[in-house]
Amino acid sequence: MKEAYINAKILDPEKNEEYVGDIVIEKDKIIDVGPNIYKKDKSKSYKNIHDCKNLFITPGLVDMRVSLGEPGSEHKENIKSGCKAAFAGGITTLVCLPNTDPVIDNVSVAEYIQKRAKEVSKINLYTYGSLTKNFDGKNLCEMGLLSKAGVKGFTDATKSVENSAVLKRALEYSKAFDSLIIQFPEDKNLANDGVMNEGEISTRLGLAGIPSIAEVITIERDLRLVEATDARYHISCVSTAKSVEVIRNAKKKGLKFTCDTSPQYFTLNEMAVEDYRTFAKVSPPLRTEKDRVAIVNGLKDGTIDAIQSDHSPQDEDNKRLPFNHAEKGIIGLETLLPLSLELYHNKSLSLLDVIKKLTKNPADILNLDHGTLSKGSKADLLIFDPNKPFVINVKNFKSKSKNSPFDKKPSQGKVIKTICSGEVSYAA
Amino acid sequence: MKPLKDSKHTLLRPHLLSVEDLSIPEVEILLNKANFYADANRQKGKIEKTLKELTIITLFFETSTRTKTSFELAAKRLGADSIGINATTSAIKKGETLIDTAMTLNAMHADILIVRHPDSGAVKLLSKKVNCAVINAGDGRHEHPTQALLDALTIKRNKNKIKGLNIAICGDVLHSRVARSNILLLSKLGARIRIIAPPTLVPKSIENLGVEVFNNMEKGLIDCDIVMMLRLQTERMKGLYVPSTREYFKFFGLDHKKLKNAKKDALIMHPGPINRGIEIDSALADNLDRSVIHQQVEIGVAVRMACLEMLTVGIDK
Numbered sequence: 045m046k047e048a049y050i051n052a053k054i055l056d057p058e059k060n061e062e063y064v065g066d067i068v069i070e071k072d073k074i075i076d077v078g079p080n081i082y083k084k085d086k087s088k089s090y091k092n093i094h095d096c097k098n099l100f101i102t103p104g105l106v107d108m109r110v111s112l113g114e115p116g117s118e119h120k121e122n123i124k125s126g127c128k129a130a131f132a133g134g135i136t137t138l139v140c141l142p143n144t145d146p147v148i149d150n151v152s153v154a155e156y157i158q159k160r161a162k163e164v165s166k167i168n169l170y171t172y173g174s175l176t177k178n179f180d181g182k183n184l185c186e187m188g189l190l191s192k193a194g195v196k197g198f199t200d201a202t203k204s205v206e207n208s209a210v211l212k213r214a215l216e217y218s219k220a221f222d223s224l225i226i227q228f229p230e231d232k233n234l235a236n237d238g239v240m241n242e243g244e245i246s247t248r249l250g251l252a253g254i255p256s257i258a259e260v261i262t263i264e265r266d267l268r269l270v271e272a273t274d275a276r277y278h279i280s281c282v283s284t285a286k287s288v289e290v291i292r293n294a295k296k297k298g299l300k301f302t303c304d305t306s307p308q309y310f311t312l313n314e315m316a317v318e319d320y321r322t323f324a325k326v327s328p329p330l331r332t333e334k335d336r337v338a339i340v341n342g343l344k345d346g347t348i349d350a351i352q353s354d355h356s357p358q359d360e361d362n363k364r365l366p367f368n369h370a371e372k373g374i375i376g377l378e379t380l381l382p383l384s385l386e387l388y389h390n391k392s393l394s395l396l397d398v399i400k401k402l403t404k405n406p407a408d409i410l411n412l413d414h415g416t417l418s419k420g421s422k423a424d425l426l427i428f429d430p431n432k433p434f435v436i437n438v439k440n441f442k443s444k445s446k447n448s449p450f451d452k453k454p455s456q457g458k459v460i461k462t463i464c465s466g467e468v469s470y471a472a
Numbered sequence: 473m474k475p476l477k478d479s480k481h482t483l484l485r486p487h488l489l490s491v492e493d494l495s496i497p498e499v500e501i502l503l504n505k506a507n508f509y510a511d512a513n514r515q516k517g518k519i520e521k522t523l524k525e526l527t528i529i530t531l532f533f534e535t536s537t538r539t540k541t542s543f544e545l546a547a548k549r550l551g552a553d554s555i556g557i558n559a560t561t562s563a564i565k566k567g568e569t570l571i572d573t574a575m576t577l578n579a580m581h582a583d584i585l586i587v588r589h590p591d592s593g594a595v596k597l598l599s600k601k602v603n604c605a606v607i608n609a610g611d612g613r614h615e616h617p618t619q620a621l622l623d624a625l626t627i628k629r630n631k632n633k634i635k636g637l638n639i640a641i642c643g644d645v646l647h648s649r650v651a652r653s654n655i656l657l658l659s660k661l662g663a664r665i666r667i668i669a670p671p672t673l674v675p676k677s678i679e680n681l682g683v684e685v686f687n688n689m690e691k692g693l694i695d696c697d698i699v700m701m702l703r704l705q706t707e708r709m710k711g712l713y714v715p716s717t718r719e720y721f722k723f724f725g726l727d728h729k730k731l732k733n734a735k736k737d738a739l740i741m742h743p744g745p746i747n748r749g750i751e752i753d754s755a756l757a758d759n760l761d762r763s764v765i766h767q768q769v770e771i772g773v774a775v776r777m778a779c780l781e782m783l784t785v786g787i788d789k
Contacts, residue, residue, distance in 0.1 A: 244680045250615065
């Protein structure tokens with residue numbers, strides 16, 4: 045039996061269109077989409093008709109950087125709680141980092157996680173594999189076998205691949221399997237024992253700083269290697285103005301690669317850690333206001349392709365410590381949409397452009413057939429109201445951990461319904 | 473010296489955590505009181521036991537002789553019961569978190585807790601969890617407020633003023649909480665502050681705190697009234713920040729020749745402990761005409777007495 049979502053404002057990131065129309069789904073597929081579909085349909089054999097007047101429908105969000113904590117840190121998050129949180133955030137596809145314990149550096153761990161995910165949730169869950177075995181930075185993982193097991197890319201998660209020869213070999217080897225190499229750019233020696241951005245605030249707080257050049261130096265080196273190898277390469281968590289400038293220039297010259305950022309880098313700056321607020325301790329660190337503005341501009345002109353949540357659950361015990369010892373990370377699944385919508389509300393990006401960076405662009409980077417509303421594709425939908433005001437309250441979050449600096453922040457844009465494989469997975 | 477303006481008021485805060493949040497009137501209250509104690513300490517029977525029956529705990533997560541003794545002496549002079557917990561060797565070190573420690577201490581009903589910790593911000597974190605007054609005796613690279621107060625009083629007693637003086641802070645500013653507290657306090661009181669250090673030991677954007685930066689000691693010392701030397705934390709250097717202590721002394725160590733660039737009556741200060749022959753020439757450190765290093769220690773006790781008393785004004789004694 046068919047179901048129809050009618051009179052909705054449809055945002056189609058693939059066709060680059062925004063119009064009032066209907067979406068018809070049957071079982072787990074979209075069978076028709078467009079203006080006046082429901083009216084024109086003579087059969088009227090519908091199980092349910094949902095009037096979505098004044099609401100927007102887009103493909104379910106695709107989050108390309110999530111830490112789920114299972115296996116290894118189930119007290120912080122597990123696959124079940126993480127998937128629930130994702131649905132509450134409008135996300136229907138997520139890719140989790142290999143920073144589990146054990147690390148996803150072999151087929152059995154990758155398969156275990158996929159099996160677990162199928163047991164507990166309908167969500168489209170994929171994983172990355174680590175680029176080097178156990179993140180040792182030296183020995184390459186079995187990229188071929190892991191790719192065959194469904195792994196979507198290779199990354200050392202929150203560690204930068206330091207050794208140029210290792211990265212060069214990884215880029216070369218990845219071409220045999222058309223694999224994506226994802227770098228977390230931070231020069232380890234320059235970052236040293238730093239815990240926040242280096243600058244006036246770190247000087248005032250007496251905390252060791254991470255200079256912003258630690259990021260751009262790695263990016264510049266990597267781009268030379270990408271140029272030499274022509275491999276598929278992606279940069280995660282761009283956070284500095286200099287990085288945006290280097291990426292923009294390289295893309296202008298025609299180099300093919302992609303990059304992303306997460307909401308904290310365009311909504312917050314280093315002032316958020318004043319008074320030693322460990323909930324705003326992240327990696328890479330929050331930068332200056334100048335950097336934040338550059339990230340917004342990078343999103344605006346297409347230099348930055350995608351927005352991900354960098355969901356990093358941490359329990360209170362690991363955050364309520366002296367700043368030097370507190371864990372890094374912010375939970376992001378349930379704030380990804382409202383924080384990204386700030387770009388629309390303050391007129392930096394159009395609504396369609398924001399949605400593209402949360403759906404089609406990440407899906408394209410990863411070669412996934414999600415993030416689309418085309419006929420025959422999977423019925424993964426997000427129904428939301430971009431204007432609805434609300435106050436972020438971590439107590440209501442589905443995520444096991446509550447480490448968010450955005451708690452109590454007045455926000456705009458609420459998920460009304462998340463539909464995954466044709467089923468309602470979340471309803472506000 | 474000119475008498476300091478007296479005031480009946482007290483501190484506006486329950487804890488003494490940093491110089492940054494002290495107002496100028498609060499600083500004046502503390503310095504006035506400390507100035508009184510600096511004189512009273514030299515005479516018998518002058519000091520009222522205003523802290524009688526109060527319990528003071530010193531909790532040091534980093535080794536210290538001078539500061540810890542100074543606080544304990546200050547507490548005893550005012551009649552308080554003080555005990556010290558050496559947290560570098562105790563069970564606290566073995567995995568107990570700072571918040572657990574705070575809970576334990578709460579149960580002991582101390583009136584003042586004096587804390588030193590190797591991590592910036594840790595003392596503030598602790599202060600949020602305990603129900604007594606907390607004094608920061610040094611947290612990481614962040615602040616050491618009582619050291620800055622004692623330095624300010626030492627300067628005031630020797631020069632009769634602070635406003636308008638040229639004060640050079642020399643050496644490892646990057647790792648120094650003493651430097652941070654002094655920059656904030658002395659510029660608050662109207663002094664002009666210079667930093668003299670090799671570029672690797674100058675914290676990023678320190679100019680934004682209103683200081684002038686010199687990488688050449690001869691130039692930096694010109695016209696200075698006060699030369700404040702910092703300890704080179706040799707254990708942290710490991711050849712990373714300066715190539716050798718020999719080279720460091722040659723260019724950034726204070727000796728008679730370099731001191732000639734400063735004013736004729738310029739005074740030498742040092743928070744201690746001194747590395748003789750690394751940041752300061754040994755004979756110069758002992759030259760009582762120029763060096764006020766021992767005065768700093770003596771005034772330190774008076775300043776800490778003032779801090780203890782001011783923080784307990786509201787406590788029913």
